[in-house]
Amino acid sequence: MNATTGPSRAGTQAACELITALADAGMSADRIDRVAEDVLGGRHDEPTPVSDQFYAEFDRTAAIYVADLRELEAG
Secondary structure (H helix, E strand, C coil): CCCCCCHHHHHHHHHHHHHHHHHHCCCCHHHHHHHHHHHHHHHHCCCCHHHHHHHHHHHHHHHHHHHHHHHHHHC
16 A cells, blocks of 8 residues: 555455456356455454455455356356
Protein backbone atom coordinates (compact mmCIF):
# COMPACT_ATOMS: atom_id res chain seq x y z
CA MET A 1 0.00 0.00 0.00
CA ASN A 2 1.51 3.34 -0.99
CA ALA A 3 0.98 6.66 0.77
CA THR A 4 -2.04 7.54 -1.39
CA THR A 5 -3.82 4.19 -1.10
CA GLY A 6 -6.25 3.91 1.78
CA PRO A 7 -7.41 0.64 3.31
CA SER A 8 -10.65 0.45 1.31
CA ARG A 9 -8.85 0.95 -1.99
CA ALA A 10 -6.20 -1.56 -0.96
CA GLY A 11 -8.90 -4.13 -0.17
CA THR A 12 -10.49 -3.63 -3.57
CA GLN A 13 -7.14 -3.87 -5.32
CA ALA A 14 -6.09 -7.00 -3.40
CA ALA A 15 -9.34 -8.81 -4.21
CA CYS A 16 -9.16 -7.80 -7.86
CA GLU A 17 -5.57 -8.95 -8.27
CA LEU A 18 -6.06 -12.23 -6.39
CA ILE A 19 -9.26 -13.25 -8.11
CA THR A 20 -8.06 -12.23 -11.54
CA ALA A 21 -4.86 -14.24 -11.13
CA LEU A 22 -6.75 -17.32 -9.91
CA ALA A 23 -9.31 -17.10 -12.72
CA ASP A 24 -6.55 -16.64 -15.30
CA ALA A 25 -4.93 -19.80 -13.90
CA GLY A 26 -8.16 -21.71 -14.60
CA MET A 27 -9.49 -22.04 -11.07
CA SER A 28 -13.27 -22.51 -10.75
CA ALA A 29 -15.48 -19.82 -9.24
CA ASP A 30 -16.35 -22.09 -6.30
CA ARG A 31 -12.68 -22.67 -5.50
CA ILE A 32 -11.88 -18.97 -5.86
CA ASP A 33 -14.73 -18.21 -3.46
CA ARG A 34 -13.18 -20.58 -0.89
CA VAL A 35 -9.77 -18.92 -1.31
CA ALA A 36 -11.34 -15.50 -0.76
CA GLU A 37 -13.07 -16.81 2.37
CA ASP A 38 -9.71 -18.10 3.62
CA VAL A 39 -8.27 -14.60 3.22
CA LEU A 40 -11.25 -13.14 5.05
CA GLY A 41 -10.76 -15.60 7.90
CA GLY A 42 -7.87 -13.48 9.13
CA ARG A 43 -10.04 -10.45 9.71
CA HIS A 44 -11.01 -11.49 13.22
CA ASP A 45 -7.49 -12.12 14.59
CA GLU A 46 -6.79 -8.60 15.82
CA PRO A 47 -9.23 -6.22 14.12
CA THR A 48 -8.61 -2.51 13.87
CA PRO A 49 -10.67 0.17 12.15
CA VAL A 50 -8.19 0.09 9.25
CA SER A 51 -8.28 -3.70 8.90
CA ASP A 52 -12.09 -3.60 9.09
CA GLN A 53 -12.13 -1.19 6.13
CA PHE A 54 -9.70 -3.34 4.15
CA TYR A 55 -11.59 -6.59 4.75
CA ALA A 56 -15.00 -5.03 4.14
CA GLU A 57 -13.91 -3.81 0.72
CA PHE A 58 -12.08 -7.05 -0.06
CA ASP A 59 -15.25 -8.99 0.80
CA ARG A 60 -17.49 -6.73 -1.31
CA THR A 61 -15.19 -6.84 -4.32
CA ALA A 62 -14.58 -10.59 -4.08
CA ALA A 63 -18.33 -11.24 -3.97
CA ILE A 64 -18.85 -9.21 -7.15
CA TYR A 65 -16.01 -10.93 -9.02
CA VAL A 66 -17.05 -14.44 -7.94
CA ALA A 67 -20.66 -13.77 -8.94
CA ASP A 68 -19.46 -12.62 -12.37
CA LEU A 69 -17.29 -15.74 -12.73
CA ARG A 70 -20.23 -17.97 -11.80
CA GLU A 71 -22.33 -16.33 -14.50
CA LEU A 72 -19.59 -16.94 -17.05
CA GLU A 73 -19.31 -20.58 -16.00
CA ALA A 74 -23.07 -21.02 -16.28
CA GLY A 75 -22.88 -19.78 -19.86
